[in-house]
Amino acid sequence: MIECNAVELHEFDFSPYGKAIRLEESDHDVVVSSGSGWAGVFTREPLLDDAGSLGFTVGDAAPCLTGSMERHFHTKEALFTSGKPVLLVVAATVGDKPAADDVRVVILREGDLVILDEGIWHDACHGLGEQSVYYWHAVCDPQIVDPWVPLRNGPVRVSY
Numbered sequence: 777m778i779e780c781n782a783v784e785l786h787e788f789d790f791s792p793y794g795k796a797i798r799l800e801e802s803d804h805d806v807v808v809s810s811g812s813g814w815a816g817v818f819t820r821e822p823l824l825d826d827a828g829s830l831g832f833t834v835g836d837a838a839p840c841l842t843g844s845m846e847r848h849f850h851t852k853e854a855l856f857t858s859g860k861p862v863l864l865v866v867a868a869t870v871g872d873k874p875a876a877d878d879v880r881v882v883i884l885r886e887g888d889l890v891i892l893d894e895g896i897w898h899d900a901c902h903g904l905g906e907q908s909v910y911y912w913h914a915v916c917d918p919q920i921v922d923p924w925v926p927l928r929n930g931p932v933r934v935s936y
């Protein structure tokens with residue numbers, strides 16, 4: 777069985793999978809604003825090409841096994857935590873089945889935002905040692921069903 781250990785998002789080249797933004801860092805991707813008793817940031821550009829829906833998922837605890845993944849050809853997908861860190865499992869496999877050898881795992885922490893490109897394989901996020909909630913933003917169409925596809929040569933043991 778293949779084992780894949782998570783790495784911190786800032787230590788990982790996320791470009792093959794989409795875009796990573798650290799909201800707490802002041803750079804060209806974010807705008808910083810503040811007032812009396814508050815401070816905030818927002819993304820300079822929209823996250824998606826079309827209007828999307830906001831949702832959340834409760835992810836099981838890691839360490840765990842990832843045995844299948846999904847991908848979307850109709851939307852990008854933005855992912856961010858509700859506060860507790862989560863593990864994002866991705867694969868940039870070309871073709872109709874994700875490959876276990878392509879699996880990579882990154883830790884998303886508070887203030888981290890990733891936007892998966894269309895067609896990127898991914899699992900539901902997993903909490904570090906406990907169930908965790910994370911949010912996602914994507915174009916949702918009830919007529920489009922993105923199947924979960926078993927990993928070729930999987931599953932993969934995901935840990936941190």
